[in-house]
Amino acid sequence: MTHLTNFELFLLLSALKVAVVLVITLLGVAYTVLLERKLLARIQNRWGPCRVGPFGLLQPLVDGAKSFLKEDMNPLAVERPLFILAPILALGCALISVAVVPFGAVTRVDGVDLFQIANVNIGLLVILGITSIGVYGIALSGWSSNNKYSLLGSLRSTAQVVSYELALGLSLVGVVLRAQSLNLRTIVSSQSAHGALSWNIFGGFQTVAFFIYLMAAYAETNRAPFDLPEAENELVAGYHTEYSSMKFAMFFMAEYANMITVSCVATLLFLGGASSPFGHIFDGFLRTPVLNAIFPVCWFVAKVFAFLALYIWVRGTLPRFRYDQLMSFGWKFLLPLAMANIIVTSFVLAMRG
């Protein structure tokens, strides 16, 4: 690789990383949908998709093909440019935030980190910022559809996301205080000393913050029990009532991509990221560089998967909130609790010097 300059090499490897991560994320999205349908079916004592391929494993591909082949209807009275922009914005924002997630141990090839697309100092803030931009996708889709159900759904959704963003952001402050950095790598390495015992959820005593994050994240991604924006018995289908074919599929994928992002952040901030729950006990068994690189990725995927399963379990179990309950829960319970958590955490940290 001598005939390439450093910059060209960096560019090539980055493009390769982006392509690989994008494909894996989209596959992850497709199979999260299948996982959800299967798990929900089991919870409700049914089979779930089982006709296409072994155990219904090819179902996501067939579903994708179906939405591609469906007629793409554009109602006449819509605000054309925004109507098209909205799903792109929703899906784009959902996929971009994966760029700063470190999903493995630091593994450098020619000075380029293999398991993270971009290592930025403010990784956490980048994720929060991109999430907050994603609101426009929902808001604009509802408004540009020129449909009262869409508008109501998107207004509800925007209000909900903006309110829960506060609790979400504040719940992360305790973790940041502990790691003294917003860099996701540093936050992960601050929890890697004694395996599961030093994860923020256990040894870091950020358990309360984790539960605040959990609830705020469910609300942020518009998932049950906070799935008011698409409450079908009140709003037809909420903000994407007028969308069909691929545009609807983009909203659908954005929802699941957001779930994956939120699970990644939970894994990084509270569950020790790509580090093993056993700490350094089994380090002696895998001395080869390849195994050293692969095992952390497996841990990361396992943790994200567990978090997604929890998501689906909650959806299969809990009934939906009423709108005023949702607002008062967010503002009067989660927000003060998150602030109390910040105060206690910073007090303890200050006492310990």
Add this chain to the structure above:
Amino acid sequence: MQLALFIIFGGLALVGALNLLFQRHPIHSALSLVVVMMSLAVLYWSLGAEFLAAAQVIVYSGAIMVLFVFVIMLLNAGKEERTRGSRAAYAVGFPGAAAIFCLLSFVFLSERGALMTSNIGGDLSNAVDNIAQVSAMLFTRQLLPFEVTSVLILVAILGAVVLARKEQ
């Protein structure tokens, strides 16, 4: 690299600002303002002020402009009407704009010596964590203005709550 970023996003900010003025529908104007904010954030980042960039995106594009769009959607504001403009606006506007342009170019020209010497973008090498620097500055030397600003915001919040409360 930095020059390319500056040209692209400076241009985008300008186009967004012009679009903001020329669009007739309030929601399009609001969205152009979002584009301006985002391009400004990228410019901040390319200058090495990463925390400022993140704050710009989260606070302005993510919160304030969302509320703008929200209100426009709620009120269902229609297209604005075009008028010839008031005479006062012409009388004050053009000289005012010219005065601001002169003032800015005077400042830049008189400080020309300092412009090229500062190491812009030096922090991008991840060598210095500029959040630590910003917070150290805010909580030591700028503590009084910082606290006064936060009290001001608190007063504004209380005012909003009082205005929004139903009459008993």
